[in-house]
Amino acid sequence: MPELKHAHRLRTGRYSEAGQIYLLTAVVLNREPLFGNFKNGRLVVDAFRTAEREEFATSLAWVVMPDHFHWLIELKNTQLSTLMARTKSRVAVTVNRSIRRQGPVWQHGYHDRAIRKEEDLQAVARYIVANPLRAGLVGKIGDYPLWDAIWL
Template sequence: MTRRAREMAETGVYHIMLRGNERKSILASDGEKQFFLDCIRGKQNETNFSLYAYCLMDNHVHLLINIQDNELASIMKGIATRYAFFYNNRHNRVGHVFQDRFKSEPIEDERYLLAAVRYIHNNPVKAGMVSNPEDYRWSSYWAYIQPELFGEEWIDSASILGIIALDRKSAIEEFIRFSKDVVEETFIDIEEKSGIKTLDEGGCILREYLKQEGLPITIKEIKENQELRQKAIVFLRANTQLSQRKIAILLGIDKSIVEKVKL
């Protein structure tokens, strides 16, 4: 079967999504996330393009970029290849790190551009990892709401804020309000929860995740360690369709413990 031709943007602006091969957490640690950002910056130094927004999740990445006059495939290949070499070397493995080729969708107008920024920054909220976008470390959100402290030249938040208002302070205030609007927006994404509904399936994906993280893999150790327990609960709620009751049964804990974990 031939691949479907990639839809090109007249504006040069694209929403990009890369996911880990076989749904694996290829950006599980802070060090891995930081290196992926370094890969973006390195490619940006080689090839001039604007980065409007990003969000790094454990098993996938969202980017919003303006490639200007450059080749999209070349930019993404450079980023992905450098990271894959680092990841395979770090984990003493060979093979594909990312699943298939990256996904992309063209952004052709300012309304859709603003909506894409909001969607990307709210990815951790959608996944149940945090309650608000400002609570998540690995996105470009803080480069917008406190550009003096967190903004970096390689993140072009000024262009987006300039669409909202000419006055920087007013633009940031409106951006914060806009970012928290509850809107059902449709963009490229992945099936985070992948239909996992049974205890057996939940146990399998949890053991795989803990193994990748280098953590104890027994339920007893998870049950007795509050930090591990919280990590397991957050992972199961974000990556499966298990109810809170089933998660409690799987971990051998009371349902109230699952309910108290803040996402």
């Protein structure tokens, strides 16, 4: 599998702080639309809920797109790298088992952005859940089944 030329830059300056809010994004390898199938998309949601049960993070908003996800979380009792490794691993195992495939599901790494305290979290959440609308997948947000936000 080709290594991303600048993947190391994804880690530059990365830190994990309990109580900090992060916007996390992970992308499927080669942008394969694995989560265009509702059942596979729900496996991502199940992984988010498992992270909450383990008290690693509190989900504030998320959207599962056909080839990636955006997840707004408050980090709890773990490091970002652990949270994302476990989440991506759970999804890979369950999706591969579900559709009888083998091999990697995700591109290496992930993108994270710490949300500043002065940012409007509801505006960030609205931006996240409007992804399917901006991508032309639906005519209105309520028609897309794979999103949620604590404010809505």
